Amino acid sequence: MDQEKLLQKWLNDQLTETEKQAFEQLPDHNLNMKIIEAAKRFKAPDFPIDSKFKLLQYRLRNTHNKVRPMYFAWMYRVAAILVLALIAYFYIASNNVQIFTGNNDQKRVLLPDASLVILNQSSSLEYNSILWYFKRRIKMDGDAYFKVQKGSRFDVHTRHGVVSVIGTQFEVKSYMQLFEVKCFEGVVSVQTSQKNIILTHGEAVVARKDQIKKILMTQKQPQWLTNEIKYKSTPLAVVLHALKKHYGVKIVTKSVDTTKYYTGSLITDNLNLALEVITKAFGLKYYIDQTQKTVIISGQ
Amino acid sequence: MKNLCLEKIFEAVYKKISEDLFKFLYYKYGPHDELDDVVQESFVKLWRNCQKVQPEKARGFLFKVAKNIMLNKFKHEKVVLNYQNNMLKNIEHETPEYLLEEAQFYQKYQQALSKLTDEQRVAFLLNKVEGKKHKEIAEMLNVTQKVVEYRIYTAFKIIKGEIKEFK
Numbered sequence: 063m064d065q066e067k068l069l070q071k072w073l074n075d076q077l078t079e080t081e082k083q084a085f086e087q088l089p090d091h092n093l094n095m096k097i098i099e100a101a102k103r104f105k106a107p108d109f110p111i112d113s114k115f116k117l118l119q120y121r122l123r124n125t126h127n128k129v130r131p132m133y134f135a136w137m138y139r140v141a142a143i144l145v146l147a148l149i150a151y152f153y154i155a156s157n158n159v160q161i162f163t164g165n166n167d168q169k170r171v172l173l174p175d176a177s178l179v180i181l182n183q184s185s186s187l188e189y190n191s192i193l194w195y196f197k198r199r200i201k202m203d204g205d206a207y208f209k210v211q212k213g214s215r216f217d218v219h220t221r222h223g224v225v226s227v228i229g230t231q232f233e234v235k236s237y238m239q240l241f242e243v244k245c246f247e248g249v250v251s252v253q254t255s256q257k258n259i260i261l262t263h264g265e266a267v268v269a270r271k272d273q274i275k276k277i278l279m280t281q282k283q284p285q286w287l288t289n290e291i292k293y294k295s296t297p298l299a300v301v302l303h304a305l306k307k308h309y310g311v312k313i314v315t316k317s318v319d320t321t322k323y324y325t326g327s328l329i330t331d332n333l334n335l336a337l338e339v340i341t342k343a344f345g346l347k348y349y350i351d352q353t354q355k356t357v358i359i360s361g362q
Numbered sequence: 363m364k365n366l367c368l369e370k371i372f373e374a375v376y377k378k379i380s381e382d383l384f385k386f387l388y389y390k391y392g393p394h395d396e397l398d399d400v401v402q403e404s405f406v407k408l409w410r411n412c413q414k415v416q417p418e419k420a421r422g423f424l425f426k427v428a429k430n431i432m433l434n435k436f437k438h439e440k441v442v443l444n445y446q447n448n449m450l451k452n453i454e455h456e457t458p459e460y461l462l463e464e465a466q467f468y469q470k471y472q473q474a475l476s477k478l479t480d481e482q483r484v485a486f487l488l489n490k491v492e493g494k495k496h497k498e499i500a501e502m503l504n505v506t507q508k509v510v511e512y513r514i515y516t517a518f519k520i521i522k523g524e525i526k527e528f529k
Contacts, residue, residue: 073514074496090522097521100471101490103445106388109381109398115373118402122409 069094157192163204166293173200177216178209182284183292207233207284210248222269223254232261233284241269244279290327298324301340302359309333311350316360318346333357366412366420375420376405382494382502383424389487390480391432392441400435404428422504440476441483467525474524478517485510486517 171179174194185204198216218225220236230248245261252259299320329336337348349358404427488494500507
């Protein structure tokens with residue numbers, strides 16, 4: 063076996079016993095051994111696996127920690143937004159305004175933009191005084207007259223549909239079986255589940271039992287607003303008090319039982335007529351002292 | 363299922379491969395202060411990709427990543443490996459001539475190692491210094507065992523040639 067072959071086998075640790083002896087007889091055997099021996103002086107530094115692994119764990123945890131605060135910041139942000147949303151929601155909800163009128167009761171409601179609603183008896187309306195600035199939206203049931211300030215769209219939501227206007231005067235009646243919209247000024251859009259009708263001043267729609275009709279009208283204001291106030295089983299004293307206030311007169315009663323209940327109307331544009339209607343109901347007599355601005359009502 | 367994302371598995375892989383990777387980098391690129399860090403960085407990258415890398419592919423992944431880091435971080439300069447001069451301990455028992463000869467011998471050896479290709483140096487030193495089997499080195503470098511044997515042999519021949527010239 064030649065030297066090179068022996069050398070190769072030696073480097074591969076594949077020498078047999080006899081080959082080993084032959085290899086050891088080679089002239090530069092000492093040099094060969096020294097080269098291998100000397101190589102060990104060039105050994106790489108130690109790599110302490112366990113402590114290095116601990117360092118790596120620490121490093122990985124630290125990079126986790128770098129992520130975590132951001133994750134928490136993100137959580138805090140979401141939480142803050144939720145809290146703000148909740149506060150805003152409750153704040154807005156707390157500014158929900160509901161107004162009801164009882165029997166023989168009317169209310170004037172001034173909306174945040176100075177639009178006026180006059181609510182007839184046994185009606186209700188609901189709006190939000192905060193959201194109002196974003197969207198003029200009102201829910202109503204019953205009978206109401208609207209005097210809307212010019213501005214953005216003004217929506218009246220009823221069980222029958224939506225009545226929309228820009229700036230106008232109109233009346234909406236929305237009861238179980240009845241839906242009526244009267245436009246006194248400007249343009250009104252009436253949107254029901256079936257139809258979309260545009261009304262201009264002097265026009266009205268009346269819907270009864272799924273039939274919607276557009277009609278013309280002559281009145282300038284709702285009748286109930288000007289002509290009469292309706293009473294139902296109201297003590298006469300209350301009615302007379304309203305009459306006194308409305309016409310600015312003094313009232314003197316002589317042998318009249320003012321605790322009796324009155325059902326009927328108080329006409330508001332004619333004192334004579336108003337007194338006539340009321341006194342007739344109880345069989346009373348009345349006298350108007352024009353100079354004193356006094357009304358004398360007496361029993362039989 | 364074996365998954366590198368499990369800390370136990372990851373730790374086992376680290377303990378099996380980290381030292382090999384470090385030695386490989388040292389013999390290939392020579393002494394750099396940052397070699398430890400390159401090893402750690404490679405493992406950080408492995409951890410981040412623990413979903414994608416199969417445990418049995420971890421070795422190949424780590425070596426590739428480490429080589430890329432070295433490529434991006436350092437200019438490949440002549441590799442000069444340090445040697446331990448533990449002869450100094452016995453300084454009183456040796457003649458000055460002998461000591462001088464020894465010092466010159468190791469300097470020459472150092473130069474010879476620098477003249478090897480990276481592949482030859484890595485194969486030779488991993489085998490003769492670290493005691494790695496040819497098969498292990500072949501796996502580490504992703505070459506056949508025959509190639510490893512040839513690299514060791516040529517490395518030895520080159521070193522011997524350099525030393526002989528000096529003698």
